[in-house]
Amino acid sequence: MSLEITCELCPHHCVIPDGGAGDCRIRVNLGGRLVATTYGRPSAIHIDPMEKKPLFHFLPGAPVFSIGTAGCNLHCLNCQNWQLSQKGGEEMEQVFDLEPEALVKTAKAQDCVALAYTYAEPVVFYEYVEDSGRVARAQGLRNVFVTAAYIERAPLKRLCRVLDAANADLKAFDDGFYRRVNAGRLKPVLDALVTFKQEGVWLEVTNLLIPTLNDDLARIRAMCQWMVRELGPDTPLHFSRFHPMYRMRNLPPTPAEALDRARSEALDTGLRYVYIGNLPGHEGENTYCPHDGTLLIARTGFWVMENHLDEEGRCPKCRNKIAGVWK
């Protein structure tokens, strides 16, 4: 009898022999049964401001109880959390025992308004997200998903039932980049972003701009045009500054001018909210009214310095509603 298992969670569709793990390292075939070995076993726990996800149009300044487990289904050469993401559960020294009920109870005790599934790749601890999300919802907490969006449509659609907001990476608008740098493909990611939108999850997109690899303005323009068309012009886009990391230490940090050029290009395509991240003090961290240019939310790094939106999320000057979830 074959004990081989095919995992259908993500587009890799790993065929896993008995005793082996999927490409993500943490979904393991034990005797013909696929086990989510990091279910209830996060290795990273922190309370972050919502802006760190980054989510700029979702409960500004709110404290979020953030967790992540080992494992990832992508293998980005520039990974910022490779000590967590590129390891299996059996390799981690620090593992907490925090089943969904205990997780939600701890988050509430810390006065957090939401749980964030983040740090590495929450797709690979799918079952833990779904169960925790359900418990959190029942107790009045929101659920935030920070992801590279490399997941099949059916599982994502089901997961969206418990998700309130997502920040998804769109690493490049280039399939070759995904194959070379991330060990993935572009199409499933685009499909996942559309699914988030269709399922009513508040979505913001992050694009890490890497010098010479994905900073071509024509491709950036094509990416933004796709966003306007498929996700809508109100979808916030965060251009994030690259820092040399992990297996990509041969490239310099992204120059501020390159981020400025990308932001201008994105705004020119019709996107209304385009931000610059990892560059504290830059005006691209602030939210401006797309109708009259009024400064609505001033930020420095992950901190909200001023918030002039009213409770309904309206511009104080022109009274237009700003897209987002504000309360």
Add this chain to the structure above:
Amino acid sequence: MPVLRPQRIHRDWPLLVLIVLQLAAIGGYLGAGLNGREGGTGWRRIDTAELRQRVESGRLSDHEALWYHVGRD
């Protein structure tokens, strides 16, 4: 411009073959890089004994995953 005489080609053929092979290898490498590899590696060998020990002790979970089937696609 230097002209390659037949006797010189005859003498240097091992070098020419080596150059051609090297160019083919470089071309193949660059071609493979352009095409990239499709997604992940399918599955990974892990320290199963350590994993089983951690699962049995409760340090890791035995929770059954969703979205799989037994056998190949």
